[in-house]
Amino acid sequence: MKTLVKVGFAALAFTACTSGDGLMAQSPSAAEKQTVKKLSLSFRDGAFVVEGKAYKFPLSMKVLVSKFGEPDRQRRRAYIISTWDSLGLFAYQKTEDGPVLCLTIAFSELSYAFAPKTPFRGTFRYFDKEINARSTRQELDAAGLNQDDTLTTCHIGYWPGGEVVAEYIESLRELTINPDDDPEDG
Structure with missing residues (x-):
């Protein structure tokens, strides 16, 4: 399943971006822009950290909802x-009660139908390096996210439990935390 999740996510995102089937996220209204929350998120040593509290993978949807x-x-x-x-976030699951297979932070407006209406506006740190919409390829490399x-x-x-993938097309578009194995596949 390791390869399927990685390839599956990339193929899913690529298909949604390039299919030309009219999948477009709507621009946020002025009211929606005013309610954008600024979160402090980070990833370190296999843990996803939200507002200072660490959660190990695989994450449950209950954790994200809480x-x-x-x-x-x-x-x-x-x-x-x-x-x-x-919040500028989206997550994938196979089943309603299953674990979160990957979590994506949208740093720019994305054209998928399921993409957040507003980009992530908080802070994100990968280990000790801040990553944001203005991060350059060199800054991604310096943070340990090397160009494929x-x-x-x-x-x-x-990381020992998976990978973090940043998509960079003229600027940082999105970053996905992708655990290696799907616990549902045994």
């Missing part, structure tokens, strides 16, 4: 994709 509130919407296809529009040899739009950092 920290972020109920998702604004869910899209059900091959995966359940839960989106927090005002085959997917030149991706910068990847590995």
Whole structure:
């Protein structure tokens, strides 16, 4: 399952971006822009840290809901994709009660139907390096997210339980925390 999750996510994101089937996120209204929350998130030593509290992978949706509130919407296809529009976050699950397979931070406006309506506006640290929408490729490399040899739009950092993938096309678009194994597959 390790390869399927990694390739599956990249293929899913790529297909949604390039399919031309009209999948577009709507621009946020003025009221929505005013309610954008600024979170402090980080990733360190295999743990996702929200406002100073660390959570090990695999994450449960209950943890995300307790920290972020109920998702604004869910899209059900091959995966359940839960989106927090005002936070700039979305997460993938196979089943309603299953673990979170990956968590994505949207640093810019994305054109997928399931993408958050507003980009992430908080702070994110990968180990000790801050990463934000203005991060350069050199800053991603310095943080340990190295440009992939085959997917030149991706910068990847590995940890004992998985990988962190940053998509960079002219600027940082999104960053995904992707555990290696799907616990549902045994």
